[in-house]
Amino acid sequence: MNLTISGHHLDVTPAIREYVQNKLERITRHFDQVIDSHVILCIDNLTEKEKRQKAEINLRLAGKIVHVASAAHDLYAAIDMLMDRLDRQVVKYKQMLKDHDNACIKRMSEGGEEEPAAA
Incomplete structure (x- = not known):
């Protein structure tokens, strides 16, 4: 998995980089077919001080x-919320793939003939 972490209006410290990498390990534990991810961390000049720190991710x-x-008042809290949401979406996508694979199997009767469709 290729990982890109960039910061807008802030410097990405090694501690923040390691924190994001540790949180992304949880995602790769659920779904290992991640091609790459791009994380953007930024600080906005908003009048609402409780939601100045923003974190975004594009996971391919x-x-x-x-x-x-x-968005949250603290960058670490924003990263935590981001990873929780991402985890739910990845698990949902994985479940959708699993259900879709099982939906296309034709049901066969014991004699080897297809069962008639219910009208």
Whole structure:
């Protein structure tokens, strides 16, 4: 998995970089087919001081791009919310793939003939 972490109006310290990498390990534990991810951390000059720190991620999976954003008063809290939302979306996508694979199997009777469709 390729990981890109960039900061807008802030310097990405090694501590923040390591924190994001540790949180992304949880995502790769659930779904290992992640191609690459791009994390953007920024500080906005908003009048609302409780939501100045923003974190966004674009996660590219096989056949889908997942975009998640979160804002909080603390950058670490924004990253935590971001990873929670991302985790839910990845698990939902994985479940959708699993259900879709099982939906296309034709039901066969014991004699080897297809069962008639219910009208």
